Amino acid sequence: MNIFIGYDANLPTQLWIAARYLEAVTFLIAPFFIARRVNAGITFWGFLLVTATLITLIFSGYFPACYIEGSGLTAFKIVSEYVICLILLGAMALLSQKKAYFSRDVLLLLYGALIATIFSELAFTSYVSVYGPANYLGHIFKIVAFALIYQAIVVTGLQRPFEILFRNLSKSEKKYRALFENMDEGVAVCELIRHENDITDYRFIDVNFRYAAMMGLTPEDIIGKTGTDMYGNAASPPHLKYYRTVAASGKTVRFNALYRPEMKYYTVSVFMVDPDQLATVVSDITALKISEDALIRANKKLQLLTQVTRHDINNDLSLAYASIDLLKGAIPDTPETNEIVGYLRESIDAINAKIGFTRSYEQMGSQKPSWQSVSSIVRNIRKEDPRFSSLKVEDSLGSLEIFADLMLPKVFANLMDNSIRHGKTVSTIYLYYQQIGNGCRIIYEDDGAGVSVEAKARIFEPSYSKIHGFGLFLIREILLLTGIEITEEGEKGKGAKFVLHVPQGGYRIM
Incomplete structure (x- = not known):
């Protein structure tokens, strides 16, 4: 056609194959940008850069030869046509995964354009002369492909723009209307x-x-x-x-x-x-409210029953203490009788301690949990109980608050009591916290004797509490009301280290 004077048929064939690569790759990556915002400036300059690079390679002689006069197509040209066909098949597969974004007629037009393009490329693998029938047939398929693309994108976009723009909106409206109604x-x-x-x-x-x-x-x-x-x-x-x-x-x-x-x-x-x-x-929430009210009434009845029972048992214990005192004055004062009386008093003391525990346990969950400052709780405990006034407290909790049962002060009072009773040499208590991915760790640590490895797994169990007191068992139950777990992670001889594992949403820093 003498458009490029001084060049043979290889140049237009090179330009053709470069353009077909660019077209095929564009079809391949286009489905990834459906339903995404595309930056027009970046797209324009990107295509301009790729096009300029290909043209430079072709006219500078670095692009592989595609056609040799008298011999026909080169191996590079033929292989490239098959590679382009594979790329177009991949584009069809990706397009089928995004078919929900297109109306049926637009999707069929795009499929038709890709199929016509594939037939066009296959036709271009077999001609010897650029004016031969295979070359002519390839151009016919190419014209059909361009016509289908024009019909699918340009005509539909201009004549029926709302069908393209609002297709997804209509589907979303139907989906959310169904959700709304059901x-x-x-x-x-x-x-x-x-x-x-x-x-x-x-x-x-x-x-x-x-x-x-x-x-x-x-x-x-x-x-x-x-x-x-x-x-x-x-x-x-x-x-x-x-x-x-x-x-x-x-x-x-x-x-x-x-x-x-x-x-x-x-x-x-x-x-x-x-x-x-x-x-x-x-x-x-009527059913939930009725169940809640029934539970509250049942809880009040249970509290009344335990209060009456505890009152009666306390009266009996008072009588038992008085009887022991009378018995001690009525029998000979010997080591054997003193030992027996001592055993009786210890047994009654144990019963009295268990009754005291039921009073504390009864109060758990009786009121709604609230946000509470651990630092303020510890300060108040030290002010109210002279046993803890001598303890040095290094508090690094700051304004940390946790959502817990109103018996949370009992938790830290029992921990401090545990330090004094079993820590032997405790002089300092350390309070600090660590924020982790799924919550927060609040650490209570002392410098006492620590807890043995054998006892770590059992100290929060009721069976262990029967021997050593119910304080730690009560602590665990109070914390579990709001999903807080407690573990002991200290080393024997280096002090006790109790860790409160507060779940996400159960703590805040004011």
């Missing part, structure tokens, strides 16, 4: 009604079936109506004060509500959708 929670989307910048009412613009069922209605009975329409007898629509709070702060508000006369308990979450709309999510 939730166990009731959901209502409301539009705020304002009068002189004050929120005076709200209008239901969408509700799911569950929300309507909670009100004994259908969605059609609610949508479009205002809160005043739905609750005409009320001084103001229910929850309006919460809606005002959410609209003013933009933060989610959660609260519990009791609806009479049905005596239904609900937990309600309200959050903003946009500046003039908010959503309400309602969960029916």
Whole structure:
């Protein structure tokens, strides 16, 4: 065609094969960028750089020869055509994995374009003359491929742009509508009604079936109506004060509500959708509330029973102590009788200690857990109990707080008591913490005698506590109420080291 004067048929063949490589690789990587934001500038300059590099290699003589006059195609050209076909097949496989992003007709057009391109490349592997029938057939397939690409991308994109732009949006809307309608929670989307910048009412613009069922209605009975329409007898629509709070702060508000006369308990979450709309999510917790109330009543009855029983046992113990004193004065004062009386007193003391333990155990979980400062707890214990005033405490906990049962002070009082009773030479207590990937470790360490390896695995068990006291067993039970575990990790002769393993969300640094 004499476009490039002074060059033979090898040059256009080289340009052709370079362009086909670029086209095939583009088809191969394109599926990876579907549903991703593409930087137009980087894309443009990237293609420009690759194109300039290929042209430079071709015109400088570094690109392999593709056609030799009188001999036909080179091995590089033929192999390249097959490689390009394999790349295009790979592109079809990747495209099939992303077929959900395309309408059926666009997908078929793209498949057709790739297949026509493959046939075109196969035709270009067998010609000898650049004007031969195989070359002619290859160009026909190439024209068909370009026409299909034009139809799939350009025509569809210009004539039916909404089909491409909103196809995924339509599918997402169907998916979330199905989720919305089948939730166990009731959901209502409301539009705020304002009068002189004050929120005076709200209008239901969408509700799911569950929300309507909670009100004994259908969605059609609610949508479009205002809160005043739905609750005409009320001084103001229910929850309006919460809606005002959410609209003013933009933060989610959660609260519990009791609806009479049905005596239904609900937990309600309200959050903003946009500046003039908010959503309400309602969960029916009636069964949970009834179970909770029944558990509280049963717990109170059990506490009353244990208190009465403990009172009666304490009366009997007082009588037993008095009887021992009378017995001691009525029998001869000999080593043998003193030993027997001592055994009796020790037995009664043990019973008294167990009764005291039941009093502490009874209080566990009787009130809701709360956030508590460990440093403040330890300071208060030292002030209130003179036994601990002589202990030096090196506290590195700072403003750390943990979410625990209100008996948490009992935990650290028992740990300090354990240090004094069994540490023998304890003079200093160390408190510090370590944040780890799934929570926090709070370390209580002393400089006493430590715990033997044999005892480590048993010191928190009830069987061990029967002999050495129930303090450590009680500590473990108190901490487990909020998911905190405790272990002993010290070395014998170097002091005890108790580690509280606080789960993620169970601690905070103020």
